[in-house]
Amino acid sequence: xxxxxxxxxxxxxxxxxxxxxxxxxxxxxxxxxxxxxxxxxxxxxxxxxxxxxxxxxxxxxxxxxxxxxxxxxxxxxxxxxxxxxxxxxxxxxxxxxxxxxxxxxxxxxxxxxxxxxxxxxxxxxxxxxxxxxxxxxxxxxxxxxxxxxxxxxxxxxxxxxxxxxxxxxxxxxxxxxxxxxxxxxxxxxxxxxxxxxxxxxxxxxxxxxxxxxxxxxxxxxxxxxxxxxxxxxxxxxxxxxxxxxxxxxxxxxxxxxxxxxxxxxxxxxxxxxxxxxxxxxxxxxxxxxxxxxxxxxxxxxxxxxxxxxxxxxxxxxxxxxxxxxxxxxxxxxxxxxxxxxxxxxxxxxxxxxxxxxxxxxxxxxxxxxxxxxxxxxxxxxxxxxxxxxxxxxxxxxxxxxxxxxxxxxxxxxxxxxxxxxxxxxxxxxxxxxxxxxxxxxxxxxxxxxxxxxxxxxxxxxxxxxxxxxxxxxxxxxxxxxxxxxxxxxxxxxxxxxxxxxxxxxxxxxxxxxxxxxxxxxxxxxxxxxxxxx
Numbered sequence: 235x236x237x238x239x240x241x242x243x244x245x246x247x248x249x250x251x252x253x254x255x256x257x258x259x260x261x262x263x264x265x266x267x268x269x270x271x272x273x274x275x276x277x278x279x280x281x282x283x284x285x286x287x288x289x290x291x292x293x294x295x296x297x298x299x300x301x302x303x304x305x306x307x308x309x310x311x312x313x314x315x316x317x318x319x320x321x322x323x324x325x326x327x328x329x330x331x332x333x334x335x336x337x338x339x340x341x342x343x344x345x346x347x348x349x350x351x352x353x354x355x356x357x358x359x360x361x362x363x364x365x366x367x368x369x370x371x372x373x374x375x376x377x378x379x380x381x382x383x384x385x386x387x388x389x390x391x392x393x394x395x396x397x398x399x400x401x402x403x404x405x406x407x408x409x410x411x412x413x414x415x416x417x418x419x420x421x422x423x424x425x426x427x428x429x430x431x432x433x434x435x436x437x438x439x440x441x442x443x444x445x446x447x448x449x450x451x452x453x454x455x456x457x458x459x460x461x462x463x464x465x466x467x468x469x470x471x472x473x474x475x476x477x478x479x480x481x482x483x484x485x486x487x488x489x490x491x492x493x494x495x496x497x498x499x500x501x502x503x504x505x506x507x508x509x510x511x512x513x514x515x516x517x518x519x520x521x522x523x524x525x526x527x528x529x530x531x532x533x534x535x536x537x538x539x540x541x542x543x544x545x546x547x548x549x550x551x552x553x554x555x556x557x558x559x560x561x562x563x564x565x566x567x568x569x570x571x572x573x574x575x576x577x578x579x580x581x582x583x584x585x586x587x588x589x590x591x592x593x594x595x596x597x598x599x600x601x602x603x604x605x606x607x608x609x610x611x612x613x614x615x616x617x618x619x620x621x622x623x624x625x626x627x628x629x630x631x632x633x634x635x636x637x638x639x640x641x642x643x644x645x646x647x648x649x650x651x652x653x654x655x656x657x658x659x660x661x662x663x664x665x666x667x668x669x670x671x672x673x674x675x676x677x678x679x680x681x682x683x684x685x686x687x688x689x690x691x692x693x694x695x696x697x698x699x700x701x702x703x704x705x706x707x708x709x710x711x712x713x714x715x716x717x718x719x720x721x722x723x724x725x726x727x728x729x730x731x732x733x734x735x736x737x738x739x740x741x742x743x744x745x746x747x748x749x750x751x752x753x754x755x756x757x758x759x760x761x762x763x764x765x766x767x
Contacts, residue, residue, distance in 0.1 A: 246288075250275060259291035260284065262304060266291075286335060293338060307331045362688055362727075369726055381492070388489055403475075410473050417468055424465035432461055498705065499767045500720065504731045507749070508762035510544040519699075519741035520753040520760055521563045528743075528751060528760065529569055531558045537571060537582075542762065553580060553587045559650065560741075562601040562609070570609065572598040579611060579626075591629050596622075604655045608632065612651050612663065621645040623653060623661060623674075635661065635678040644672055644680060652741065656702040658723055664697035664710050671697055671710050673725065684708075686719070687727035695719075699742040699753065709750065711739035718742070718752070720765070731765055 246266055248256040253268040260267060260275060261284045267275055276283050284294055284306055297303040297317035305315030311329035320326055435457055442451055514532035521529045523539065527547065531537045535555050539548040550569070552558050558571035569582040570590065574597040581590045591598070595616055602610040609626045621643065622636035638644055645651060646667040653663045659676035671684040686695035697719075699711035706723035709731075716739060717732035731750075741753040750763045 261294040308334045308337045504763045504765040510760040514758045517753045517758045522743045522745045525745045531561045560600040562603045564603045599650045621647045638680045652700045657706045664700040669695045682725040684725045701742040703744045703748045
């Protein structure tokens, strides 16, 4: 809105000398003054004056207790404007006072800063959170539908199995009935064949009894014993059906189990529980051996095991003397490390080190031990032009993940990438050069790429370390910006872990209680953080 002071139609002038655009104003006399006329006005008029910048004219309020006075000060104790008479009174005599103009300017600056924070920082976060809430609400419906479909599919499978069993039993009943009928038919045939013979014998006997022919009577032979027992006699044990009592628990076990809904809240301000100073010069990786012991490695050939008190429990030197690029703890509690120079992956068991895998044409870098006991390895070709994730069972290659459905590389080559397996068996890779977290399914199909929350400027995400927790959330260390992104298993941004003194964030790991351990590369510290309530 145009300031009337500078309007071409009505230029404000000094009320004493007509100088245009006067910078001052007397808030008691209500006249505009140029710099030259200020002192003239003060000395020529024998009454009180209060000169203020032109833009602050009309600011000074009238005193509510002394109607003829204006409030030139603010009582900081009572937080109210006060006039000179109020200041001199016993009510405010011992109170702290401020110049009302200076106080007003300070307040204005605070309000301007608050406005800037609200418009630029806070409000966009709430807008983003509101968008995420809608996405989460839609996800609830999608996941519920997915679970319902899975249950329907299992129900259909069970119905099919039950129908097959019932139909099989019905077929058995039909077969047994057929056998029974066949036996009855056989008996009927025998009886029907014998009845005419008996009828003929009866007629013959009657003729003989009426006859006096001795020769015919002498030729008679009795067949009564032959016919005394019915032919083809058989006994039948009829089939019966004994229904089993329906066991709801067993049926439930056959259907499967439905896990409980767990709702947890991320802390607004994550808490640092422990800080461990290591003996390294450059700390890269950290891996949980247990909830109280952590394996670490750096740019030297020593791997060290620490407890949460920062005490060094064990040191292991690599077999070759080269630096270990990355480490991982297996399900059995052994340590594995990669040696790119030797193109090998090695197993530390007790005091023994053995080469587990030797590669040709590829160099192994970062490692991850999976829930099934497999080992996932990020490796690059010798010419640094190709990168892939390979799954091993022991020393046997089981799977190679390198290309998407369009035949394009999934991962950027030329820089190491950390990786982690999620609870849904997704494979999550922090692709530093691409500025993305690349997530593929257990089958190696691309699910999504996360490049930062919508409000994050393009090319400002530098993922380095990565891990996942028991809720299926993915935590990616943004090393340049000294913070950690938390996203859900479908790639939706949840929150940052920051404002807790993180520096140069590197390798990450989470223990069984979802406590996060962060390796800070340059200061060689490990920080133990709680980020769930």
